[in-house]
Amino acid sequence: MFDMHHYETAISKIVSTETEEELILRGHRLSDLIREASFAQSVFLMLTGHMPTPGQARTLDAVFTACVDHAVTPSAMIGRAFASYGTSIPAAIAGGILMFGDIMGGAGEPLARLLTQALQTVAPDGGDIDDQAIQKAAGYLIDQTVQSGARMPGFGIPAHAKDPRAPALLEVAQTSGAAGPFCRLLVATEAELARRKGRPIPINIDGIVAAIVLDMELPPECVAAFVMIPRSFSTLAHHLEEKGQGTRWRHVPQDQVTYTGPMPE
Numbered sequence: 001m002f003d004m005h006h007y008e009t010a011i012s013k014i015v016s017t018e019t020e021e022e023l024i025l026r027g028h029r030l031s032d033l034i035r036e037a038s039f040a041q042s043v044f045l046m047l048t049g050h051m052p053t054p055g056q057a058r059t060l061d062a063v064f065t066a067c068v069d070h071a072v073t074p075s076a077m078i079g080r081a082f083a084s085y086g087t088s089i090p091a092a093i094a095g096g097i098l099m100f101g102d103i104m105g106g107a108g109e110p111l112a113r114l115l116t117q118a119l120q121t122v123a124p125d126g127g128d129i130d131d132q133a134i135q136k137a138a139g140y141l142i143d144q145t146v147q148s149g150a151r152m153p154g155f156g157i158p159a160h161a162k163d164p165r166a167p168a169l170l171e172v173a174q175t176s177g178a179a180g181p182f183c184r185l186l187v188a189t190e191a192e193l194a195r196r197k198g199r200p201i202p203i204n205i206d207g208i209v210a211a212i213v214l215d216m217e218l219p220p221e222c223v224a225a226f227v228m229i230p231r232s233f234s235t236l237a238h239h240l241e242e243k244g245q246g247t248r249w250r251h252v253p254q255d256q257v258t259y260t261g262p263m264p265e
């Protein structure tokens with residue numbers, strides 16, 4: 001029987017004794033991590049219980065940088081609107097995160113599940129996966145989604161002809177040795193999607209983060225969080241800037257709204 005008043009955790013522990021004040025994070029002193037580790041290394045350690053390789057740490061840091069801002073996107077709009085209404089920064093950051101969904105920022109997790117399923121289908125025993133198997137997995141992915149009229153999560157972006165973050169992140173993952181079969185499958189899927197649609201629908205930020213997360217053997221649930229959490233800094237920055245501009249009552253002007261309901265008799 002589980003004791004509902006007791007918590008068990010392997011993540012962290014507060015130490016407060018006559019000789020030491022410390023926080024133990026997955027077997028490491030936080031004061032040592034503060035001195036020696038990066039934010040990305042500490043996040044990876046906290047999530048997995050072990051330190052990332054240098055290549056994984058470099059790539060995760062690049063993921064956080066890639067997600068830090070994307071102009072006045074919905075989470076930044078929320079930051080600015082909340083500043084304009086005098087609403088607090090914690091509320092703005094929470095509101096900014098709540099803007100993310102299946103269409104924006106949340107497409108990585110379903111893609112991560114599809115990528116996993118596709119590789120399991122062509123290589124159920126794991127091991128080395130050759131280019132032919134990767135190609136077959138890309139075809140399987142397209143058959144599962146686009147063939148039935150659905151969109152392939154992690155591909156396409158309205159703001160750019162090609163999402164500049166994806167190739168830059170892929171390059172970091174490849175050169176640092178953090179990229180693996182999931183990044184290869186993502187690239188093969190981009191080519192196969194272009195072939196079937198007759199035009200390029202490039203990998204977007206959710207797509208590349210999904211493949212990197214899987215190649216780092218992190219759970220698919222991490223993908224959206226890795227996009228949204230760094231983006232909170234964007235909500236903060238836009239909130240602060242808007243507040244500095246002294247705007248009041250940001251709203252949609254009436255001439256931009258068409259009322260389509262009935263008028264009273």
Ligand SMILES: CC(C)(COP(=O)(O)OP(=O)(O)OC[C@H]1O[C@@H](n2cnc3c(N)ncnc32)[C@H](O)[C@@H]1OP(=O)(O)O)[C@@H](O)C(=O)NCCC(=O)NCCS
Nearest residue numbers: 103104105107151152153154155156157158201204205206
């Ligand atoms: C992000 C997204 C909404 C942007 O769409 P958009 O650039 O405005 O493009 P449209 O919705 O106008 O679609 C234009 C065409 O491209 C196709 N298309 C766009 N993204 C596609 C995708 N991911 N998979 C398959 N087809 C796609 C559409 O089906 C449409 O094709 P058609 O002309 O044959 O009907 C869209 O690409 C999408 O739904 N992607 C999947 C979700 C996702 O990854 N979101 C995260 C974004 S960071």
